[in-house]
Amino acid sequence: MTIPVLTEGTFDELDASLTGSLHLPGGADYERLATPWNVAVPARAAAVVEAADAADVVTAVRFANRAGIVVAVRATGHGASSDLDGELLVHTGRLDELTVHEEGWARIGAGVKWGPVLDAAAPFGLAPLVGSAPDVGVVGYLTGGGLGPVARTYGIASDTVRAFEVVTGDGELRRATPEENPSLFWGLRGGKGSLGIVTAVEIDLVSQPTIYGGSLFFADTDTDAVVRAWAAWSPGLDRQGSTSLAINRLPALPFLPPPIAGKQTVAVRFAWTGDLADGERAFAAIASVATPVFGGVGVMPYAAIGMVHSDPVDPLPSHEEFSLLRALPADAVESLLDVAGAGAPSLQLITELRLLGGALADPPRHESAFGVVDAAYTLLTIGLAAGPAVEHSVLDGHGIHAVLAPWATGRELPNFAPADDPARVHRVYDDHTLARLSGLIAAFDPRGVIAAGRPLLAAAASA
Known part of the structure; x- marks a missing residue:
């Protein structure tokens, strides 16, 4: 063009x-x-x-x-x-259609965020598989797969999609389901908007009125002990439990609670979908490692699941990097602590690990461009992309991932990789998936007008 x-x-x-x-x-x-x-x-x-x-x-x-x-x-x-x-x-912010059916599914417009879906589903005891931040849009999250706080129980959120309505690059409004336009249905789940502009989606909901969950924050002096304990405890967790850990260096902002504002802390997040008493027992081992300075874990409505991660709502300039780790042995933990633990000169606002496995390793109900998560943990770093220290913050993020590279798979997930970088496209999709996606883009967008498809085409050409 x-x-x-x-x-x-x-x-x-x-x-x-x-x-x-x-x-x-x-x-x-x-x-x-x-x-x-x-x-x-x-x-x-x-x-x-x-x-x-x-x-x-x-x-x-x-x-x-x-x-x-x-x-x-x-x-x-x-x-x-x-x-x-x-x-x-x-x-597409004005496409705000939202209907929850008590039989267990919902129809959602492209402009809707997860928060209203949570609220609309709660009276029926139903739950959408949201991400860590309910303020995120439904469609963008689902087209990238969707790795949420209860993913080890229920799997990737895009596996709950029943249907998409999408305007493809040739200007046609199409419906994609496992039976109707199945190739589009395959590619829209994981293809991250490369095949068109989604206007509405229909998803299955799960029956989950409550969870046992929340987060505990520990002081900087307890960081190394908590990280070591979490790395030893997390692999044995039942699939009813999902957990993540974040080493935080948050600025002294007025909306942050005093125990964590302007201080280094380490947070352990937890969500348990099974028997509530079993969840309490499962978390007790990690909760007793040190004395928390903030937070709490207990029975909560599923609609409050955003409290597990408490991600920021207000816009901020950030630089993110992501890796998938095939394991987190003791030497990997020590390597991480050397660059991000207590006393380390890290510039990252957040250095996060998430436990994978459980339902994430199960074969999906319908194959998709997302594929299967063949890894044990994720590593995410978020640095501030503003002010005179931007370059140092970016280099610091690179350094943390470089230190953990011996345990990394070399792959990334769609929601965690910039859509405009062909080099990272190769780390998101294997050659077979990339070739299939690029073929679909050529078929449904022959003039190449959809921006999100262009890096995939460039990556496929370079392969």
């Missing part, structure tokens, strides 16, 4: 065809819609379509095909990694 010359009247035809609104740079709502959650990523879209319905998405994609413009999509902005320079941004 040749790069179009954008003039003052380029988008007049599109503007006149929309039920929703078109916003240009400098307009009152442009910054609100174009700026992503990670404010370190600049907002440079040529224009923003604020879609009112699926028909607006069709109109925008067909216009892009005629005009030779690349189309990106955003609802909450949590997955943004590129600046969209010269691209047409379709914002």
